[in-house]
Amino acid sequence: MVTTSSAAALRGDPYDANCATRRILDRIGDRWTVLVVGVLGDGEARFSEIRRRVDGVSQKMLTQTLRGLERDGLVRRTVHPTVPVRVEYALTEAGRTLLEPLRALQKWSIEHLGDVSASQNAYDHAE
Amino acid sequence: MVTTSSAAALRGDPYDANCATRRILDRIGDRWTVLVVGVLGDGEARFSEIRRRVDGVSQKMLTQTLRGLERDGLVRRTVHPTVPVRVEYALTEAGRTLLEPLRALQKWSIEHLGDVSASQNAYDHAE
DNA sequence: CGGAATCCTACCGGATACTG
């Protein structure tokens, strides 16, 4: 049993590659998933719109990322059989709940990015 | 300027690989960093102890992970010049603040891992 | 004990071309 009130909660016990945190980070820790979830956090969006708003993502990786999120039940994919085809993507209920912890991590990032960069510079300069 | 009160906060504006969240996830999103931080959240530990408690990590990757965290100012490395050498690792103040958002993510992971797995099975079975 | 150095491989992910 894992609780959330002790340090053991963060890692699960025992530490292994199969713990919940590891599993989730394996999924959302990739280069694009978090950014895509961030875009969809603003509301439904089409494939090409997501592609525009997630700077630098290739068509292949965006497709792959969206498929993964759909498979996880975090994103709903809706095909409108017009011509040409329209495909809308939106966060599911579960997907929306992910926004909260992601924002916590972003908050930390913004608050500490300066310190981290400074530390890196000092470390590199000291050699 | 990035605020933390809107959806735009999660992604930064514009979306690119240089936003704070992306930068931080590039650092902690790897296979081992989160697990190592989790171990050190319990307190100071020696190299070999961390290696034992983080199941599956190679010596190379543990060294690399710890160097990265030290460079970021999140971990302090202390060498005791005995023979043989003793090296202790501990979270810094900044490192300890990272435990909070990480726990938020773990909490989400634990709460949703079951649903995610079920969704994956359904998705794969439906083909 | 706690690494550094080297070698080697899988696979992540970009570029390109084609399809319904």
Added chain:
DNA sequence: CAGTATCCGGTAGGATTCCG
């Protein structure tokens, strides 16, 4: 428009060996 298919290079990371 929203993909799929194929090729391909760079690199993350494991195994092994050596060092203070």
